[in-house]
Amino acid sequence: QKEVEQNSGPLSVPEGAIASLNCTYSDRGSQSFFWYRQYSGKSPELIMFIYSNGDKEDGRFTAQLNKASQYVSLLIRDSQPSDSATYLCAVGGAQKLVFGQGTRLTINP
Amino acid sequence: NAGVTQTPKFRILKIGQSMTLQCTQDMNHNYMYWYRQDPGMGLKLIYYSVGAGITDKGEVPNGYNVSRSTTEDFPLRLELAAPSQTSVYFCASSPGGPVPDTQYFGPGTRLTVL
Numbered sequence: 001q002k003e004v005e006q007n008s009g010p011l012s013v014p015e016g017a018i019a020s021l022n023c024t025y026s027d028r029g030s031q032s033f034f035w036y037r038q039y040s041g042k043s044p045e046l047i048m049f050i051y052s053n054g055d056k057e058d059g060r061f062t063a064q065l066n067k068a069s070q071y072v073s074l075l076i077r078d079s080q081p082s083d084s085a086t087y088l089c090a091v092g093g094a095q096k097l098v099f100g101q102g103t104r105l106t107i108n109p
Numbered sequence: 110n111a112g113v114t115q116t117p118k119f120r121i122l123k124i125g126q127s128m129t130l131q132c133t134q135d136m137n138h139n140y141m142y143w144y145r146q147d148p149g150m151g152l153k154l155i156y157y158s159v160g161a162g163i164t165d166k167g168e169v170p171n172g173y174n175v176s177r178s179t180t181e182d183f184p185l186r187l188e189l190a191a192p193s194q195t196s197v198y199f200c201a202s203s204p205g206g207p208v209p210d211t212q213y214f215g216p217g218t219r220l221t222v223l
Binding site: 042044097100 | 140157167199205212
């Protein structure tokens with residue numbers, strides 16, 4: 001059974017600080033890695049994807065991938081109250097994505 | 110483009126009833142997926158399709174059926190509804206390819222079985 005593990009939280013971060021979200025996966029053959037944001041009662045929306053080892057930055061968001069350690073992370077800089085949501089890590093292999101259970105993030109003003 | 114649309118938005122079923130959840134995408138994506146999401150949990154894959162006429166089971170297929178007669182539509186059929194099928198159901202689509210690509214989600218159907 002291919003697994004994706006996330007700390008379910010809740011993770012509470014002060015406004016303006018850096019939020020760090022982590023994810024580990026079990027399948028070494030995984031090829032693509034995604035972070036989705038899901039607001040309460042809404043559908044998941046893509047934040048970032050990363051395919052290669054290292055960092056990928058997009059605005060306030062940075063995704064980090066370490067395939068040797070089977071570890072993916074998402075950093076959110078200058079956290080805003082609008083970043084309060086559940087963040088889902090998804091790992092791709094064999095035409096499908098496997099999702100983690102999500103980390104609930106709360107940004108405190 | 111409307112993206113991925115799902116109907117209905119909400120539905121209450123009695124135990125033993127059947128229903129079809131509709132999903133349509135207008136992005137000409139080859140791949141389509143059905144997930145369920147229980148409260149506080151991640152997404153569990155029910156069924157997926159890599160093209161018209163091709164479907165395959167996901168992690169939790171029992172109690173469900175699918176068909177894919179066109180590129181656009183991917184309905185999910187629930188036979189003999191059970192309380193364990195109370196969940197939020199999401200349909201998603203993806204362009205597809207050799208490396209799993211971004212999936213785009215519909216708004217979801219909230220189903221309650223009483």
